[in-house]
Amino acid sequence: MFDKIFSSKGSKHPSISSGENTEEKLTRTECNALRGLAIIGIFLHNYCHWLRPMVKENEYQYFQRNVDGLYRVLQGSWDELFLFHIFSFFGHYGVPIFLFLSAYGLTMKYEKCSVISPTENMQAERKLRRFGFIKYHWLKLFRMMIVGFVAFTMVDAITIGQHHYKVMDIIGQMGLFNNLLTHPDDIIWPGPYWFFGLMIQLYIVYRLFLYRRHWTWNVTLIVLCFVIQIACDPEGDALNRWRYNFIGGMLPFGAGLLYARYVRPWSTATNLVAFILSVFAIVLMSFSYLTWYFVPLAICIASITFVKLLSRLETTIDWKNFSLMGVLSWVGSISAALFVCHPITRKIFIPISKGGDYWTGLLLYIIASLCLAWLFKELMKKIPSPKLK
Template sequence: MFNKIFKSERNRLSPISSERNEGGTLTRTECNALRGLAIIGIFLHNYCHWLRPVVKENEYQYFQHNVDGLYQVLQGQWDELFFFHILSFFGHYGVPVFLFLSAYGLTMKYEQRPNTAPAGSQQTPSNLPLFGFIKYHWLKLFRMMIVGFVAFTMVDAITAGQHHYKMMDIIAQMGLFNNLLPHPDDIIWPGPYWFFGLMIQLYIVYRLLLYRRHWAWNVALIVVCFAIQLACEPESEALNRWRYNFIGGMLPFGAGLLYARYARPWSTATNLVAFILSMFAILLMSFSYATWHLVPLAVCIASVTFVKLLGQLETGTGYRNISIMNVLSWVGSISAALFVCHPITRKIFIPISKEGDYWAGLLLYIIASLCLAWLFKELMKKIPGPKLK
């Protein structure tokens, strides 16, 4: 029964690439599994990092005391909070995976020739209209965001510790440009919704600078964005603001575009070596400010190779029922709804963990988030989707 549910959810998605893997491209199942990995990291991170004893992440700035805290956790005895420490410090790297997949999807959808486009994919204009493209993707993001934002503000208003919104903060959230305002940490609430502003920026960058252009444009933009961040002080507000915007997300986004254009199939052995090396790189590069900027790329490599290995393993063993791949793919199918609704369930259940019942609060949060995400997905399907003209 569960296998039928997983398969039905997967098959209702618009395919990014055909289920038969040609070249080094990702299949629908692999893309959904990557989304599943990414959203699991994000929604668990956004719960764990709110707990006071837990090591905090270096997401927008690089704090040496956070790295020192992680080192102490890894060196010390593992206790009941070890899982929370790891997810708090590393879970936010699900965002680069989403950026990688977004660029991959854009490239596969808009840059393939009609006769090589994914089976069942929507036909798109050969010459993308600039304002039509931006409007289409803005409406797609707004359609997701508004459902969660309305529900969250109501829950936030009737629970303890409610946020005090200012008029400009609300207008900026509605317009998906709140990333551009000063001190984004204080005005973007719920916090994860900064992602919508980041994505509309990257859509604009893609259409203006990267769409069907030579790979050198992509590489040059990655290098410029990398240099801007590296020139900032590790704990500076300047770095914080750059990383809230497309400057901070250009590396994984650009990598997704290059992967879609030039990827070639790897053997199982190559995937395994790349996965192991990238996992070590994620850990080791987190301990230096210069290499910390490259961690998102290592995360994308680790995620893609993990999914490739998982698919090859399950194909080789013939174990295709309630498998890890199917579970990840199903979670990926509700990832958009889970992203917009998990701040609601976090606000409700996190007091349980803050009072000391860490695992009870987390388990209730997971169960409620998955169920609410399924309901939100059904609700969002009732909202008419935009069309690209």
């Protein structure tokens, strides 16, 4: 299922695989466009936030100095580095979009949003065996991760500033459990690969606690995860470790499940209002520790309404030979490969930007990443896919 988050191949359910806009669900094109938005944010963030002058993000912890830095950027002159600051601070929120789409895809594939009887529920439970489900998705994750990890370690070993791996770090990455080890900031390398460990945890949570369960299970987990995080020191190590694991991703993941089950059609006017309000909410809620927790939800709302509005706009207006939805959808179709390969190109090109040629290094990074992602996508097709038994 993990490749469904990134790839263009939707499930057999018509509302996710069809190109027709059913209003009620996300179409294949819309899902791909959301993946495109998410991966653009992630791979630009993972470049920009390594540059010294840029405002740093509040991803795993909440640092007031980072928020103050964002405020100064928004209040100051918008120079040539403004977009670098924005992607550095906000780009990591592409992760919640992927988590939302993951839960949405799981629900559409395995539940199909239908109300079933207790007898049917028991039959579905037996059909979707717990161990088989977890094993299947672990193999899907590993199949994707290993290609990029092997390539990255070779490039890392022959470039300046190579990482010094310990045996347990490598074992944790191979087993997709390095999120559980102490000091994840220091041992997970390349850094974006923490996402694989997060996803296997959420697959386990879904199968054990959320699959065909009442919505109260989902909401209870979201509230519990919120309480755990809000009880922590905003800048403490405890919060950092919690947010490297499913505790930090439960809100957007749970929202995706609820969206798949209970969504109702929104008018264009409602989508427009929701988009504008959610964009303001993203910025304003970033300035308080209590509201910062809910920013991923605003991100998902803003992204979905933006894609819905763009889809309807392009349906109404003839853009001749250009389609922004088409561009985003194409990027979304290579998002899995782009995710696993962008640490490689970053390691090669970021010294250019660190030397002061910010836009030159970024442009080369983007071009090389997109081309390498296309090659990685073709390579991944050669690796046999696991079967759900």
